[in-house]
Amino acid sequence: MSKKRTTIHDIASKLNITASTVSRALNDHPKISTSTKKLVIKTAKELNYQPNSLAAALRNGRTNIVGVIVPQADRNFFSSVIRGIEDVVNKSGYNVMICQSNDSLEKEKSNITALLEAQVDGILVSYAKETTDFSHYHEIINKGVPLILFDRQDESLDVGAVVIDDYLGAYKATEHLIQQGCERIVHFCGPENVSIYRERRRGYEEALRRANIDVDNNLIIKSNLKLEDGHQHALDIIKWKELPDAIFSASDYSAMGAMEILKENDIVVPDQIAVVGFSNESFTSFVDPGLTTVDQHSKKMGQHAAQLFLNQVKKGGSSSPTKTVLTPELIIRGSSLKRKN
Amino acid sequence: MSKKRTTIHDIASKLNITASTVSRALNDHPKISTSTKKLVIKTAKELNYQPNSLAAALRNGRTNIVGVIVPQADRNFFSSVIRGIEDVVNKSGYNVMICQSNDSLEKEKSNITALLEAQVDGILVSYAKETTDFSHYHEIINKGVPLILFDRQDESLDVGAVVIDDYLGAYKATEHLIQQGCERIVHFCGPENVSIYRERRRGYEEALRRANIDVDNNLIIKSNLKLEDGHQHALDIIKWKELPDAIFSASDYSAMGAMEILKENDIVVPDQIAVVGFSNESFTSFVDPGLTTVDQHSKKMGQHAAQLFLNQVKKGGSSSPTKTVLTPELIIRGSSLKRKN
DNA sequence: ATGAAAGCGCTAACAT
């Protein structure tokens, strides 16, 4: 059943030429006569020849595969980044190997090991929420494998990176809430080891300060930012003596979770509590009221990250790595638009 | 900068033994003394040795990689299937290489070629909406590479498959609408070449017949089932002389699209028009009213598909391929619950 | 324009 695969040797012996000629013909080498090329290609088809990229990769030292590690591929944001990456690298003949870390450090490490063993030509990663120690990334760097970080980055790592200006996104979001008349703004804040969450918190605090509103640590809620976390936070909040007038969440999911609980408890969004999320997940436009959020130009981020990788390959890792910062965009929807009163 | 990679030969020469011993030690071969093993492992660490799975794969004829092709990784359904697949195959030492076809036949073909050239040990695929001709799948089969279909399958292909009973899911959904008193039920129906959409339509029609309601072809709308398609269909529908009293869409996205337009035009869901979708995408529970839908046990589907693959590898492709059919579950939410009147 | 030969890094059958 499982017939022997045909190799270039099979083609060669059938045509009474050598494997080298076949290899060259197949790779469109300039010094091979057109007639030979045609013949080889024809015979290859007849014999149902399938190149073994493994063997070529072993010989060449390049696999033409780039590894991508994301916390969760089902986040709209990440899948959109991946599309951007594919857009760019496919054009240069690369394939993409996607791994999910599920935001777990262990899984992230094993992903990296697997990709390194598979001899990928580069690794693009958005690291897990759990990740605080970055020594496993040094393994990538030490091996001379191009490493690009996207979305989440670490300053201690001297590698190419593309991020959005999380500080600015959070600043815009908070400023918007203040303009709507909010003064007691709760912030759902992600793990502090992740730079994007530190930055978002900084943007939130700075916007308050500029508006002469004191930063109240009681209003800053440490969170894992999942839907269920949003539920829990909202359940806590509605027991407060004095309700806040807005929530700015560092994630759309926890924002959504909070909104669900508020509605269940007949607290009107946005009139009693305005809600703003972060990421522009697709569901944010479906819900009622639409969830105001911050768009991160995900596809563009992927394209940039891929381009950084390609540049690095071209230059052979000479010049110092580039950091690209994209400007986020506030998407205003019903969840934050207070009626004038 | 990019130092030479250490190989088993480096370890061998440092320890004055041969590469074979090193190889065996690293693979925990029973006939290697514990002391040698320890020494080898220690030295491997010191030299920062990284196995080259490419070379091993070339030698062994197995890569321990399974390829997965999905139309879109950002569909909750597919990403959930992928998790199920990873769950199962990781435990058996396989890694997963994910490709997206974007529902395009061309991309699907190039995905298959890439995976085949990468010598993956098996391919699990849910084919693109565009796919009507399955000859490229025969290449996989002819090469003796295990092929498993999930979600979408083709009867002409004699391979392992795991699907849900789309007929039953659609039947339950339609029956539910009828029980709610609906009689003029519109159906958004996907491309006919895709089996799942044929089956869903069949379930819809059969449920009507059993309730002695004539199948009205004017109520069956051919659709590509994206959000925008739902918008368009709803815009058409609201111009009808007589409104339908329900919509059963073969996809959550087009159901959502329709719901958005209906709301904008002050048509009350579910009272005037009830809406039911298909797939249980995560946003269906977020929206207001919650979207009634059919759950497809996505994670379980992935686990089953992966298990079929593992079985096939074990048996060496002897026995005839297994088809697994999962039973779908109707998730009733607000969008279809008419108030009793 | 084509051939001969070596080797990428690893494993396994066959020694001893």
Next chain:
DNA sequence: ATGTTAGCGCTTTCAT
């Protein structure tokens, strides 16, 4: 318990 040897399929330098 360890060494020897050959080869997986491909590319590429060096010949001719």
